Amino acid sequence: MQRVQSLLPSLPETTLDFACALVLEQICNYCNLTEAPDGLTNTAALMVRGLVNGVQLENETMQPAAKGVSRGDTSFSFATAAEQLAALANSGDFLTDWKAQLNAYRKMRW
Numbered sequence: 704m705q706r707v708q709s710l711l712p713s714l715p716e717t718t719l720d721f722a723c724a725l726v727l728e729q730i731c732n733y734c735n736l737t738e739a740p741d742g743l744t745n746t747a748a749l750m751v752r753g754l755v756n757g758v759q760l761e762n763e764t765m766q767p768a769a770k771g772v773s774r775g776d777t778s779f780s781f782a783t784a785a786e787q788l789a790a791l792a793n794s795g796d797f798l799t800d801w802k803a804q805l806n807a808y809r810k811m812r813w
Contacts, residue, residue: 704719704720704723706744706745706748707719707722707723707748707751707752710748710749710751710752711751711752711755714755718755719751722751722754722755723747723751725754726747726750726751726754727739727747729750730743730746730747730750730805733805733809734805734808734809734810735809735810735811735812736808736810740808742807742808743804743805743808746801746804746805749801750801
């Protein structure tokens with residue numbers, strides 16, 4: 704968390720907590736581990752920064768992503784920052800750049 708705060712000092716702590724938890728969960732799921740190894744601390748911090756930058760959370764004028772549109776009576780709904788983070792993390796692109804680092808810690812699932 705301290706490394707992430709030094710990389711993204713302007714972000715609220717609650718947003719950083721959520722992004723860190725999301726990245727650690729993704730690392731554990733990808734590597735088939737119960738907790739993230741110490742050797743991936745820097746990688747995890749960079750993944751959090753990439754996740755946050757991917758949805759532009761540090762930009763105060765960030766436009767929320769459209770989640771739903773209706774035509775009949777004109778209805779719009781927008782995704783929250785947390786929903787945008789979760790969607791990005793669940794997409795296949797989130798881990799693409801980090802697979803080389805994560806594969807060294809990956810275990811087979813039985």
